[in-house]
Amino acid sequence: MYGMGEPRIKIVAMPKDTNPSGNIFGGWIMSQIDIAGSLAAREVHPERVVTVAVNSMTFKEPVYVGDVLCCYAKITQIGTSSIQTKVEVVAERMSETGHTCVHVTSAVITYVSVDKNGKKKPLHVSKAQREALKLPADTKRFHEGYGI
Numbered sequence: 535m536y537g538m539g540e541p542r543i544k545i546v547a548m549p550k551d552t553n554p555s556g557n558i559f560g561g562w563i564m565s566q567i568d569i570a571g572s573l574a575a576r577e578v579h580p581e582r583v584v585t586v587a588v589n590s591m592t593f594k595e596p597v598y599v600g601d602v603l604c605c606y607a608k609i610t611q612i613g614t615s616s617i618q619t620k621v622e623v624v625a626e627r628m629s630e631t632g633h634t635c636v637h638v639t640s641a642v643i644t645y646v647s648v649d650k651n652g653k654k655k656p657l658h659v660s661k662a663q664r665e666a667l668k669l670p671a672d673t674k675r676f677h678e679g680y681g682i
Contacts (some may be wrong), residue, residue, distance in 0.1 A: 539574065539607045539608030539621070539622065540574070540607065540608065542569075542605050542606065543569060543573075543603070543604070543605040544605075545603050546603075547562075547597050547598065547600065547601045547602075547625075548599065549599050551599075556599075557596040558597035558598065558599070563593075563639070564641075566605055567605055567621045567639075567641050567643070568585055568588075568643065569605075571585075571619040571621045572619075574608060574619045574621075575609065575617040578609065578617065578657070578659045578663050578667070579657050579659060582647065582649070582650070583617065584648050584652070585643060585644075586616065586644050586645065586646045587643065588642075590641065590642050591640070592640070593638065593639050595625065595637065597625045600627075600628070601626065601627050602625065602626040603624075603638070604624045604625070604626060605622070605623050606623075607621045609669070610642070611669060612657065612659055614656055614657065615646055615647050615655060616644055616657075617645045617657070618643070618644045618645075619642070619645070620640065620641070621640065622640050623638040623639045623640070624636060624638060
């Protein structure tokens with residue numbers, strides 16, 4: 535899945551995760567997305583982060599029991615105390631005609647670094663780490679947008 539980031543989670547959707555219509559519950563998918571985004575954030579900040587914003591998410595296709603939900607995530611911005619990730623979700627689906635991949639949703643999620651008391655704290659991300667991620671140099675708008 536070129537350009538979607540690193541694979542973070544692959545999990546089989548099970549009957550216990552269905553909604554009343556028999557499709558996989560969107561909240562279950564959202565929790566997998568949040569975990570995948572936080573795993574990406576840990577690459578540059580292996581300390582505690584909390585979700586502060588889900589900037590966007592639109593479900594394009596349903597997920598069914600037996601589908602393999604695949605979450606790919608990459609870091610898109612790093613602020614003073616925050617990390618923004620983009621998560622792409624596809625469902626690998628088997629059928630009588632073969633194997634298909636269906637794009638389910640995309641999400642942009644912002645995490646904030648916090649201490650053990652839940653207070654915001656600065657990130658310690660090296661210049662080399664930032665350069666390795668090939669992030670945009672101008673993060674002023676990112677910082678101003680969330681006040682973090």
